[in-house]
Amino acid sequence: MKVTGTVEFVDLEGGLYRLTADDGKRYTLLGSRGELKAATGKRVEVEGALDEGFGIGMSGAQLRVARVKKI
Amino acid sequence: MMPPDVVVAPRASLRERVAVGLVAAGALLLLGAAGCSRTPAPVMELGEDDVPGLIEVELRAPAQVPGTVVDQEEQEDDLYGDAFSSEFSVEIRVEPGTEAAVLAQLRARPDVIWAEPVVRYQGLWIPDDPDFSKQWHLKAAGAERAWDTTRGEGVTVAVIDTGIYPVDDLDPARLVKGWNFVGHNDDARDDHAHGTHVAGTIAQSTGNGKGVAGMAPRARLMPIKVLSQFGSGTSHDIAEGIRWAVDHGARVLNLSLGGGGRSLAMESAVEYAHRRGAVVVCAAGNTGSRGVSYPAAYRGAFAVSAVGPQGKLAPYSSFGPQIAIAAPGGDKSQGEEAGVLQQTLAEGSTSEAAFRWFQGTSMATPHVAGAAALVMSLGVTSPGAVEDLLRSTAKAAPSNDPERYGAGLLDAAAAVRRATFGWGLWRLAFAILGAWVALRHARGIGQLRAAEKPGALFWAGLGVGAGALALLAPIAGERISALSFLALPPAAWPQRFLVPVAGYIGWSALVPFALALPARLASRPLLTAFGGLIAGLAFGWAGTLLHAAIWRTVALPFMPGLLMPFWLLASAFVAWAAGRGLLAREPLR
Numbered sequence: 104m105k106v107t108g109t110v111e112f113v114d115l116e117g118g119l120y121r122l123t124a125d126d127g128k129r130y131t132l133l134g135s136r137g138e139l140k141a142a143t144g145k146r147v148e149v150e151g152a153l154d155e156g157f158g159i160g161m162s163g164a165q166l167r168v169a170r171v172k173k174i
Numbered sequence: 175m176m177p178p179d180v181v182v183a184p185r186a187s188l189r190e191r192v193a194v195g196l197v198a199a200g201a202l203l204l205l206g207a208a209g210c211s212r213t214p215a216p217v218m219e220l221g222e223d224d225v226p227g228l229i230e231v232e233l234r235a236p237a238q239v240p241g242t243v244v245d246q247e248e249q250e251d252d253l254y255g256d257a258f259s260s261e262f263s264v265e266i267r268v269e270p271g272t273e274a275a276v277l278a279q280l281r282a283r284p285d286v287i288w289a290e291p292v293v294r295y296q297g298l299w300i301p302d303d304p305d306f307s308k309q310w311h312l313k314a315a316g317a318e319r320a321w322d323t324t325r326g327e328g329v330t331v332a333v334i335d336t337g338i339y340p341v342d343d344l345d346p347a348r349l350v351k352g353w354n355f356v357g358h359n360d361d362a363r364d365d366h367a368h369g370t371h372v373a374g375t376i377a378q379s380t381g382n383g384k385g386v387a388g389m390a391p392r393a394r395l396m397p398i399k400v401l402s403q404f405g406s407g408t409s410h411d412i413a414e415g416i417r418w419a420v421d422h423g424a425r426v427l428n429l430s431l432g433g434g435g436r437s438l439a440m441e442s443a444v445e446y447a448h449r450r451g452a453v454v455v456c457a458a459g460n461t462g463s464r465g466v467s468y469p470a471a472y473r474g475a476f477a478v479s480a481v482g483p484q485g486k487l488a489p490y491s492s493f494g495p496q497i498a499i500a501a502p503g504g505d506k507s508q509g510e511e512a513g514v515l516q517q518t519l520a521e522g523s524t525s526e527a528a529f530r531w532f533q534g535t536s537m538a539t540p541h542v543a544g545a546a547a548l549v550m551s552l553g554v555t556s557p558g559a560v561e562d563l564l565r566s567t568a569k570a571a572p573s574n575d576p577e578r579y580g581a582g583l584l585d586a587a588a589a590v591r592r593a594t595f596g597w598g599l600w601r602l603a604f605a606i607l608g609a610w611v612a613l614r615h616a617r618g619i620g621q622l623r624a625a626e627k628p629g630a631l632f633w634a635g636l637g638v639g640a641g642a643l644a645l646l647a648p649i650a651g652e653r654i655s656a657l658s659f660l661a662l663p664p665a666a667w668p669q670r671f672l673v674p675v676a677g678y679i680g681w682s683a684l685v686p687f688a689l690a691l692p693a694r695l696a697s698r699p700l701l702t703a704f705g706g707l708i709a710g711l712a713f714g715w716a717g718t719l720l721h722a723a724i725w726r727t728v729a730l731p732f733m734p735g736l737l738m739p740f741w742l743l744a745s746a747f748v749a750w751a752a753g754r755g756l757l758a759r760e761p762l763r
Contacts, residue, residue: 114506115460115490116405116534117367118521133404136522157433158406159336159368159536161459161467161492165406165433 105150106130106166107174110142116159122149122166131160134168148172226270228292229277232263234285240276241268244307265292265307301381303343305529309386310483311375311502311514315541317389317548319587321380323594323647323661326390326547328670331376331426332419333540334412335369337362337399341527343378343385343517344370344395352397353418355411362397366405367519369397371532372430374516375540376547385517385529389544389586393551396424401431409437412469416443420450425550428543429456429475430536432467441472448474451674451729453550453557455543457535459492464577466494476546476561479578480504480538483512485571487578491535497580498561499568503538504531513537545586552593552644553666555677556729556738563589591648594661597721598644601663605640605717608750612713616757632706639664639686639714663718669730677730681722682741683748686712690752705756712753719746 108124120139154165280289352362378388401407459467470477480491480503504513513531520528568582641663669677723742
């Protein structure tokens with residue numbers, strides 16, 4: 104799936120990256136911290152897959168990131 | 175016709191003994207209470223027990239003080255629900271060697287009510303970890319006041335997380351073998367930072383002059399890696415991790431993880447763990463709204479919400495009807511140092527360590543897991559009893575809102591105090607009652623004359639059997655490591671110090687019966703010498719078993735939970751009968 108939105112850093116659990124999609128949905132992003140850090144505060148298109156699993160975020164849907172493209 | 179040697183009526187004699195016993199117990203209680211006291215005498219002068227460079231000052235109003243303030247919470251706010259005081263207490267750090275001059279200067283000031291050196295006071299152990307003073311969360315959770323009695327020795331806590339990296343402020347001797355369910359190997363080292371931080375809250379090396387402290391520093395840590403380097407994992411791996419940890423000896427499971435999807439595999443694993451005698455402590459979730467995540471919402475899990483330094487629910491914490499208790503998880507909206515401080519991996523590194531303030535319900539959870547380890551190290555092996563103890567001793571929350579705070583705010587010290595002091599007195603009372611009934615019966619049917627009174631050894635045996643030494647635990651239990659067994663009744667020693675299945679030796683009538691039989695066969699005098707000692711021990715043991723049956727404090731391997739109270743009640747009766755059998759004038763032929 105592809106989702107466009109804005110990446111933000113959330114100071115929870117040692118630091119999480121969250122995508123707020125254009126439709127208002129929020130996803131905890133699972134991926135390279137370096138890549139996500141570089142995308143923080145920017146509008147991006149994230150390509151990845153919904154992860155129905157469990158994790159440290161515990162704050163909603165998780166999106167396993169395959170690719171981040173700045174737009 | 176009364177025999178001429180009867181000078182004291184039997185009941186009066188026994189009453190006198192009971193009174194002596196109660197007075198002795200009261201004295202022990204007072205001694206212990208003194209051991210727990212944190213209030214130093216206002217006229218205290220410099221001495222050998224002083225903590226170098228630390229001075230405590232009581233001010234009439236906020237004012238400037240010399241040195242660096244290291245403990246200002248009572249001055250700044252009403253920390254964790256303590257009643258507001260019109261006085262202002264400040265702990266300051268000054269250059270070691272200058273304490274006397276600073277004390278003289280402070281005492282001369284009209285705005286100073288009193289000033290005195292901070293001492294290692296009758297047992298309150300102050301760890302020398304330099305950044306311990308920044309760990310408001312450990313103090314709020316009651317760890318500091320619990321450490322004089324126990325530090326979690328003998329209990330294994332599984333950290334089911336991203337793994338544990340052996341950072342230098344974790345004692346490698348406390349790390350036991352774990353498993354990596356992500357990589358399918360035995361390398362369960364952390365490659366994220368989350369699991370190492372959580373592990374630090376449970377059992378960071380404490381009193382080692384380095385870094386920070388942990389809730390139960392002598393507990394063992396079992397790393398179970400079920401989350402990847404991104405902090406995510408599958409229900410299958412988590413369920414497998416739970417089962418593996420329990421099967422390999424973990425008695426507390428810390429699950430600082432969650433998700434919204436219900437998994438039957440994980441639910442079944444949580445129930446399995448609980449049934450096998452493990453406390454399963456889980457994070458409520460970080461949605462900031464109503465709805466507890468899984469596994470915290472499963473039956474058998476002990477769900478933890480997070481509070482900040484003032485004891486109020488942190489804005490990110492999930493809540494709901496499953497919440498069992500609230501614990502410090504940090505609230506960094508109040509500043510970085512309102513987070514939970516532990517050592518972990520530096521950001522982006524898989525080997526470099528750093529001290530970091532984290533916040534989240536994941537950080538609240540290990541405070542509870544650590545408290546559970548402290549309680550379990552005192553011989554409380556039933557997970558239900560541990561949970562009840564933590565709930566029933568929780569401090570009042572800022573509001574009566576069980577969905578947000580469960581039973582209230584975690585207070586590990588209160589739980590430890592009840593498991594030693596409170597329960598110790600009950601065991602003693604049951605033992606004395608049992609002895610009274612037995613003595614009365616023996617006299618009633620003429621097996622003993624009224625003048626034949628139990629000697630000092632009888633009462634000593636009764637006190638030991640009932641675990642009355644636990645009343646001394648806050649004074650001596652952890653100050654001298656070799657005496658840590660004092661905090662447990664003897665019935666709990668085999669399970670605690672040998673292997674779990676050895677619990678059948680202690681939590682049965684085996685020991686009193688085995689000792690009573692040769693004593694019963696021996697010649698007189700039975701009640702004042704060796705026989706008296708054994709009789710007292712048997713009554714004390716019976717009191718301990720009766721208490722364990724009523725409070726349901728014990729779980730034994732292979733014993734179904736429903737049968738446990740009946741086993742203990744039957745054992746208590748046999749132990750009592752063993753003692754009663756020794757209350758006879760003539761030896762058994």
